[in-house]
Amino acid sequence: MIILGIESSCDETGMALYKTGEGLLANVLSSQTKIHNKYGGVVPELASRDHVKKLVPLLDSLLNKQKLSLDKIGLIAFTNGPGLLGPLLTGAAFAKTLAWVNNIRSVEIDHLEAHIFSAMISEKTLEPPFISLLVSGGHTLISKIDKHNSYEIIGKSLDDSAGEVFDKVARKMGLKYPGGPEISIAAKRTINSKYKFPRPMINSNDLNFSFSGLKTHVIREIERTRLNDQIISEISFDFQESIIDVLIHKSISAAKIFDIPRIAVSGGVSANMRLRERFEKESQNIDVFFPNLEFSTDNGAMIAYLGYLKSNETKMNSLKIQPIPTSSVF
Ligand code: KG4
Ligand code: ZN
Numbered sequence: 001m002i003i004l005g006i007e008s009s010c011d012e013t014g015m016a017l018y019k020t021g022e023g024l025l026a027n028v029l030s031s032q033t034k035i036h037n038k039y040g041g042v043v044p045e046l047a048s049r050d051h052v053k054k055l056v057p058l059l060d061s062l063l064n065k066q067k068l069s070l071d072k073i074g075l076i077a078f079t080n081g082p083g084l085l086g087p088l089l090t091g092a093a094f095a096k097t098l099a100w101v102n103n104i105r106s107v108e109i110d111h112l113e114a115h116i117f118s119a120m121i122s123e124k125t126l127e128p129p130f131i132s133l134l135v136s137g138g139h140t141l142i143s144k145i146d147k148h149n150s151y152e153i154i155g156k157s158l159d160d161s162a163g164e165v166f167d168k169v170a171r172k173m174g175l176k177y178p179g180g181p182e183i184s185i186a187a188k189r190t191i192n193s194k195y196k197f198p199r200p201m202i203n204s205n206d207l208n209f210s211f212s213g214l215k216t217h218v219i220r221e222i223e224r225t226r227l228n229d230q231i232i233s234e235i236s237f238d239f240q241e242s243i244i245d246v247l248i249h250k251s252i253s254a255a256k257i258f259d260i261p262r263i264a265v266s267g268g269v270s271a272n273m274r275l276r277e278r279f280e281k282e283s284q285n286i287d288v289f290f291p292n293l294e295f296s297t298d299n300g301a302m303i304a305y306l307g308y309l310k311s312n313e314t315k316m317n318s319l320k321i322q323p324i325p326t327s328s329v330f
Contacts, residue, residue: 001074001311004062005304006055008091009083009111010137011035011042013054014300015062017073018308024121027294027301028062030054033178040171048086055094070102077307080108081324082138088323096321107310109303112139117148117309118291118302119264126289129260133251136267137163137178138326140247142207142254145264148309154258155207155250162243162269165215169239172222173232184272186229186236193234195221197242199249207250207257214242244275248282255286264289271296 002025007014011032017025032050036042063069078095081088092108099106116132132143132151140162142155160168163180170179175186200214218239225231251263263286265279271293279288295301 002068002072003075003077003304003307003311004059004073005109005300005302005307006076006078006091006095007111007114007298007300007303008051008055008087008094009079009081010087010298011047011050012298013051013058013091014298014303015058016300016304017062017066017068018301018304020308020311024301024305026062026065027299028058028065029294029299030058037177040177041167042084042177044084044086047084048090051087051090055090059098070098070104073102073104075307075311076104076106077109077303077310078106079111079114079303080322081111082326083111083323085323085325088325089321092321092323107307107313109306109310111298111303112136112141113148113151114302114306115266116143116145116151116264117306118266118295118299119289121295121301121305122292123264123289126262126264130262130264130289131251131254131258131260133247133263133265133270134267135162135247135265135269137161137167139267140209140211142250144254144258144260148306149313154254155209157209157211159210159212160215162209162211162247163267165211165243166269168215169218169222169235172219173227173235175232178268180269180272183236183240184274186233187240187274190230190233190237193237193241195234195238197221197238199242199245202246202249207254209246209250211243214239240272240274243269244272244278247275248279251279252283252286261286262289263287266291266296268297 013030016027140157145151167179175182
């Protein structure tokens with residue numbers, strides 16, 4: 001069976017085809033970074049409008065690339081939340097209409113669950129049980145994954161997510177949106193830093209995070225400093241190290257507490273090369289898995305893949321559209 005995956009929860013329109021027994025056939029993405037760049041963050045109305053523009057052309061290009069017609073699609077998997085309401089509505093309305101008109105089954109996909117399993121698309125040796133560290137713009141979660149539909153959240157951010165503080169600190173230093181990649185480029189220009197920021201909740205004896213205090217601390221430092229390229233690099237360096245120290249410490253603690261020697265790191269921040277490098281160095285006898293870089297940030301492949309994992313549980317869906325926006329989840 002071929003599964004079409006559709007992602008539209010924020011500022012990327014993603015689509016992919018996954019075939020049972022073969023794997024990922026194709027993956028296409030239209031990023032809105034350039035549209036939102038000048039505002040320093042995602043403008044929901046502009047995001048919705050761009051999804052509306054891109055959904056049909058992306059589907060056409062995906063099917064043309066594979067020389068496929070819609071009647072070869074057995075299941076349509078689409079993101080139903082969490083995310084921005086307008087973008088979710090455009091994707092859900094598109095997916096459900098496409099499914100209904102063409103008599104194809106559809107399945108609602110949880111965006112976070114899709115991130116959690118994204119490393120399995122390319123890492124064939126990764127299987128549950130594993131510890132998941134999901135670090136994105138919207139969430140920072142540690143979960144214990146028993147199988148694809150059975151998991152338990154064992155730690156989460158009590159305030160801002162890691163991606164959000166990357167974006168806010170970057171913006172304060174005049175760097176572009178999204179801030180995570182900009183901070184990591186700036187940090188790479190130096191090999192040490194005169195700054196030593198706090199490592200929030202590193203010794204809290206639980207698996208929760210709190211990044212808001214770190215964000216305020218770094219922003220205060222930026223406000224009292226005359227910025228230049230060297231200072232931006234040094235601030236970026238230790239700020240990034242602080243977040244990585246905490247993420248690695250908590251994930252490894254979770255693996256030890258639950259005696260599960262496998263960690264899968266996913267979400268936009270998992271594209272951070274320093275995080276990947278340090279996890280590999282510091283994980284001792286724990287295997288650490290990452291998605292391919294193109295599956296770290298939002299994409300259609302992870303939606304199609306989770307659709308594949310759920311393909312036995314699906315039914316013909318009604319036309320009722322009920323996306324779950326971020327604010328109603330955690
Ligand atoms: O998973 P994602 O694409 O969207 C959400 O589901 O939120 O994550 C986006 C987040 C942004 O905050 C962005 O700054 C961060 O991922 N990000 C990074 C890197 N690439 C993207 N953070 C740190 N280093 C990176 N290389
Ligand atoms: Zn995401």
